[in-house]
Amino acid sequence: MKLFAISDIHIDYPDNARWVDNLSDMDYRDDILILAGDITEDSSLLAWCLGRFAAKFRQVLFVPGNHDLWVRREAADMCSLRKFEHVMAIAEDSGASSRPYSYGDTLVVPLLGWYDYSFGKPNSDLSMLxxxxxxxxxxxxxGPEQVTEHFLKMNPQTLPQDARRNRVVTFSHFLPRIDLIPFFVPASMHYLNPVLGSSGIEGQLRALGADTHVYGHSHINRRVSIDGVTYINNAFGYPQESLMSVRRLVEIG
Known part of the structure; x- marks a missing residue:
């Protein structure tokens, strides 16, 4: 049994959806997939994607990203908190799970989140773009701060003694710390820092004793160890980002 991860599939793009559909139906039947958000804003496509993955893997573990909670094409009375509940129901009906999952000596814990400006305050450019x-x-x-607080409260704060394992893997869509953005990102892009994540996620994964954390959102794929935790991002990305990503599942070693 292996543990794989991917995020930011954005199957609104046909090429990305085709990749999901063409993924082997046999090779991963005994394996687990971490799906770290940003699949689609389209509920029918979300159900299709999660269902396809659930048919290919032993278990799919999922948290929504910001794109999954967009409501620009929904009825005027649909807010993003209601969309979240709808997305979670779709995931459950499709065979995916957003609950902690244990196998062998490993416990995988999904962490909900948002961004709360703990990485910086938004400027006028960000507000427009x-x-x-x-x-x-x-x-x-x-606002975003209250949204983040709402989602963080839904996460397990500690692990009961009988749920502890030799290894804890956590995952979120949003970044838990700003230094996961590498030094080569130009200063002109730092205006995005406020909407990248929340330091509250970092506090939670540390409290849970994680040794590995998978995240998405930034579309900057990397694997780096910081203060005893290995952080992994494997974003599939937009079609125009094909030179930036390997466009494959990454095994969490």
Missing amino acids: WMDFRACRWPDGI
Whole structure:
């Protein structure tokens, strides 16, 4: 049994959906897949994708990303918190899970999240350019900080003694720390820092004793160890990003 990870598949693009469909139906039947968010804003496509993965893997573990909670094509009374509940129901019906999963001596823990500006304050450029500010709708009086707090409270804060394993792998869509963005990213792109993640995710994965954490969102694939935790990003990405990503499943060693 092996543990694989991928994120940011964005199957709204036909080439990306074709990759999912063409993935072997036999090679991964005994394996586990971490799917770290940003599949599609389209609920029917989400159900198709999760169903296809569930048919190919022993277990699919999933957390939604920001794109999955967009409501720009939904009815006016659909907010992104309701969309979240809808997405989670689709995942369950499709055979995916967002609950901790144990196998052998390993426990895999999904961590919900959002961004709360703990990596920096947004400027006017971000307010104009970041699609979430137009594609997501939240109840009155709720902003990103409150959204993040809401999702973090849904995560397990500690592990019961009988759930502990020799190894804990956590995963989230959003980044748990800003230094996961490598030094070669130009300063002109740092305006995106506020919407990359939350330091609250880092606090939670440390409290759970994780030795490996999988994340998505940044579309900058890397594997790096920081203070005893190995962080892994394996984003499939947009079609125009094919030179930046390997476009394959990555095994979590």
